Amino acid sequence: MRDKHCGLVSGDDIGKVINLAGWVFRRRDHGGLIFIDLRDITGIVQVVFSPDISQGAHERAGDIKQEYVLKITGKVEKRPPETENPNIPTGTVEVLVSSFEILNTSKPLPFQLDEEEPNESLRLKYRYLDLRRPEIQKIFLARHKAYRTTRDYLVNNGFYEIETPFLTKSTPEGARDFIVPSRLNPGMFYALPQSPQLFKQILMIGGFDRYFQIVRCFRDEDLRADRQPEFTQIDIEMSFVDVDDVLAISEGLIMSLYKELKGVPADFQIPRMKYADAMELYGTDKPDLRFGLPLTDITGIFQETEFGVFRKTIEQGGIIKGLVLKGKTLSRKDLDTAVDTAKAMGAGGLIWIRKENDILQSPIVKFLKDEEKSSLSGTFDLSNGDVLFIVADSKDKANDVMGRFRLYLGERFDLIEKGVDRFLWVIDFPLLEYSEEEKRFVARHHPFTSPKESIRNFNGDYESIIARAYDLVLNGVEIGGGSIRNYRMDEQMEMFRLLNIKEEDAVEKFGFLLEALEMGAPPHGGIAFGFDRILMMFLGLESIRDVIPFPKTQKGTCLMTGAPSNIGQKQLNELRIKTVVK
RNA sequence: GGGGUCGUAGUUAAGCCUGGUUAUAACGCCGGCCUGUCACGCCGGAGGCCGCGAGUUCAAUUCUCGUCGACCCCGCCA
Known part of the structure; x- marks a missing residue:
């Protein structure tokens, strides 16, 4: 259908007759001469409809409107002197149209693609139009590059990419689960994973040595500018490692991404700060060091x-x-x-x-x-x-x-240093924190985190137990976190004891992991990065929605599809579910 | 669950504080003119339940309350 992409037409094509296809971005109709900027993912090129080239094409071109989809055939010419456009990469050439076909028409759009952004709800309702805008496409091309960079870096460092289930088991600790009813087991529910935490540990016990996954995670909590109910993590787990090994691999990954997305060399060392010092000096576990x-x-x-x-x-x-x-x-x-x-x-x-x-x-x-x-x-x-x-x-x-x-x-008072990024490892987190709500200790990171020293050495002073846990902070935003895990059953049971989780409950909830720990589990640990947050930060964007192709609103709805929605009585019957809301 | 900001032609904004006239502009749309534009230009035109509902008032886009929606924050997010 086409010989080239619009943005890739160059001086090398001068003299050639080529076929191009794309959307009508802007049209400039001079009556006797019509210019159209034809656009696709690669950019725009000016095509010219002139009666001197084709009387018929020029006449029919009068009907072409914005966002029509065209296929054109024409000769690439060097632009006459004084008419070159230095603002676009294809600005030295133009295509003189000899014939064209309207592949599809377009109604007038609910908003203009080349103007000031309309309000976000309109953009989300017509996300496909918003996605056509070159500046938005740039973001998702960057996201695409980030996937590749991540895979390249981790594969080159001996990691294997392995998938874990989305339909899994609800875990009581941590964020609220999204649940999925099981038709085959009426009254029972799967949960969507908050993260693949247990599975990646099982993969280490399964002998895969180094695992990674770029994986969707689900948390049914309220949204924020940097929080979506489904989001993407770079999930990493490694065997036979301690904290320094995980941080070193992580730094390499972050630097690769920084370099790729920001286009500047990145080989700086990320400083480390103890949690206690962060709290003392900055009053937070994620200090902004700018x-x-x-x-x-x-x-x-x-x-x-x-x-x-x-x-x-x-x-x-x-x-x-x-x-x-x-x-x-x-x-x-x-x-x-x-x-x-x-x-x-x-x-x-x-x-x-x-x-x-x-x-x-x-x-x-x-x-x-x-x-x-x-x-x-x-x-x-x-x-x-x-x-x-x-x-x-x-x-x-x-x-x-x-x-x-x-x-x-x-x-x-405008004290924040502009144009710099201050990374920081916050290390030596407390293992536990007291929950007033639950009247018990809860895991600060998660219940599988290993303490620096055996829990048995502490007598009552549980808040002073230091975990082998770490967070990566960028400009005051947490972009990743992880820990070295308990790899022995007895240590893990100690932890559950501290958390006031009864043995039978622990077995009921995590029995498979506890059993696995008793069958030659290697020392292991890992980290997970918020992929969307990293993109948002590295690209200098204000909202996580800007880096997610089809994001949810603050109320968790999708303005394009209308999700969530009612389901029919038949579906409810199949699932044996009765709703109590009108 | 709580606090806050916003909602006016298809779009982006102004007007609202201080109630009253034909609700203003730009872009888009429609018609006309234009052979070197690139945010083309020029002439003309159409387009509004001022989010929705109550209240106050002789009179509400404007004031008050409620409600719906989007956004920001607190709680929540191992």
């Missing part, structure tokens, strides 16, 4: 304080944390807004202290002793104009609020 503003624990300064708020906090075992904003001029309104912002983040209050004419100014300054004031000045090296922000609360709350308040200041 700006400073570290938090400082100043509880020590106020041991003898007469200021009630601080004294009470300390008495109740809480902490006092501060951060200093330097070199910015803050109005009284800025300060008030800052206080409101911190309160909205859950702070009981936010105290600001400003140094002005070598004197500390603050609503609370009258409660502070001279030595407290000079300690603050010294600790934060306060100069005139600097503003110190302080929160006093429980340790977790103070860190959380100050961590988020730090991000607010970073954005509000």
